[in-house]
Amino acid sequence: GSPGIHMNSIKNVPARVLSRRPGHSLEAEREQFDKTQAISISKAINSQEAPVKEKHARRIILGTHHEKGAFTFWSYAIGLPLPSSSILSWKFCHVLHKVLRDGHPNVLHDCQRYRSNIREIGDLWGHLRDQYGHLVNIYTKLLLTKISFHLKHPQFPAGLEVTDEVLEKAAGTDVNNIFQLTVEMFDYMDCELKLSESVFRQLNTAIAVSQMSSGQCRLAPLIQVIQDCSHLYHYTVKLMFKLHSCLPADTLQGHRDRFHEQFHSLRNFFRRASDMLYFKRLIQIPRLPEGPPNFLRASALAEHIKPVVVIPEEAPEE
Known part of the structure; x- marks a missing residue:
């Protein structure tokens, strides 16, 4: 199930149901x-x-x-x-x-x-x-960033999954708040990407690495990283379009540069992970589009597809 x-x-x-056997104390x-x-x-x-x-x-x-x-x-x-x-x-x-x-x-x-x-x-x-x-x-560093972010923004559970309505509510209407939330999500994503990049850097040399237990030991946590990143990516896209609807484009140049850098790193990460045999039976990794969304064109929001990660039903363990 x-x-x-x-x-x-x-x-x-309730605890008392768990201890119903006679003489079985709490x-x-x-x-x-x-x-x-x-x-x-x-x-x-x-x-x-x-x-x-x-x-x-x-x-x-x-x-x-x-x-x-x-x-x-x-x-x-x-x-x-x-x-x-x-x-x-x-x-x-x-x-x-x-x-x-x-x-x-x-x-x-x-x-x-x-x-x-x-x-x-x-x-x-x-x-x-x-x-x-x-x-x-x-x-x-990633775990400490994660704990801080979710304590500060309790609307987002640590699993990161919320509806677009909850995201809207969390962002609110104050542009300073939206700006700040976007920065915090960028910081969070940076920690996630730094971990994935460091793992891949260590595994770069071996080709069959994902089939060796030493490779898998390093790769396993990237499943959680992929899950976190797919949500963070979706939220930053939505927040960036929101910001571009209320601030002049040149004010947001820094945000766009940062987003683009993360986009290419994330796309590369998802592509490399998708090619690894180890992940194939454990997680379905979404494909990001060829290029980043064009925030200067408001209608481009309609073209954004939320990336969805699928964890297959539990395969029986040996």
Whole structure:
């Protein structure tokens, strides 16, 4: 079934229903929950150079819906020996990204409390000449940017999916506000693109890289990056047309330059990822148009097609 339905059904089951078996106390229930979460976390976040297994990540995500937050996740994550392994730290970032995107909405505030821990691990690995360490440094910057953006703009859930009406409402009618929101989305997109570019730079040399577990370990988080980027791209297009309808074109030259640079980077990223065998069965990546939208022609908005990412129904894991 779809994970959405599954999560909701867990979320709404009162605790007493969960502990209906005779002699089965809430305390035992809690202990069992803690144990299964601890196992999933240690299986998902380890120092093996292989991608995070989907089933372990899903159990952690379901756990946040069960307890309406990331309390248990952080209670175990805080004990992981992140400074001892850059691969472990990389997989921690990946799981955290998934938990933010698909976990219970309260996860965001729980992660805010651990900002300094996230920053520390990024700083630590940023100082060391280590391939994964370099990626961890960039990934923590993305995660901190993500947390800040969504706390500041609660209309956008961390999964980033909202209707055009919600986007309109969030942007409002004050042009300064729209201008500022666009800048923040550009900053957010920059962090996403920097991560994808850095991953591809490390994998540049090997051609069959996406079929090797070392390649897949680096590529796996780009699935979440592709999901984030497709939404951010759509919103920046809409906001740019909005800005061009209320400000003179030359005032927005800087915004256009920035958009064009991101457009070409994103198009290149989506194209390269689409060509990789690894992504083919895990995600359908949209194609961006040949060239960026022409914001100087208001009617060009009608030609914009919202890019849609499709995650196929769960393939049974070996």
